[in-house]
Amino acid sequence: MSKEKDAQYYLVREDVLPDAMLKTMQAKALLDRGKAESVADAVQMVDLSRSAFYKYRDCIFPFHTMMKEKIISLFFHLDDRSGALSNLLAVVAQTGCNVLTIHQTIPLQGKANVTLSLNTQGMKSDMNELIRKLRQLEFVDKVELLGTGA
Incomplete structure (x- = not known):
């Protein structure tokens, strides 16, 4: 081999x-x-x-160069407020990622967990920039990269 x-x-x-x-x-x-x-x-x-x-x-290699034409899964811990998920998805869309799946838990004690699976093929920026932008959203408590796939 x-x-x-x-x-x-x-x-x-x-x-x-x-x-x-x-x-x-x-x-x-x-x-x-x-x-x-x-x-x-x-x-x-x-x-x-x-x-x-x-x-x-x-x-x-930079992480983002390995991510083209890949699927990633991100985990979020969000404040339960009106428009939070919509605003989160808008930031994802602005980077050119395509949302494949969304899973959101029922909010408990003012917090909800959201997992997004994204196709990064059309991504206009790198992964670090996307995660930085998502962490800056005032209603986002936590962002984690759960995994990647082809």
Whole structure:
């Protein structure tokens, strides 16, 4: 079997990644945005060796790049107020996601749980931006990424 077929993938929080991996991501972003003309320029700008860049460049990717044409499930803990779910769905729609399923519990003690399954194929921003926008809604107490699928 090939090395890639045997590979396992993990979703890891940014704050636990080694510095070299984070700098590799920064260098890749500089190259993608045209802020660096070459790998040598990009690694110099982020203070990373070229060997470290080449070691990690094909092994680490922003979460949102792996999410195109995928389904994600998000869990929310919401205040029970008029229009909360509608406003939440409006933010989701503005990002270009397509809602596949909605599950909402009966509100108890002024709170309701909502789970959304979303198709991210048409997403206009990245996943971190979507979650940030959703967390900023005043009626949202909690947002969690439950899982992803094809």
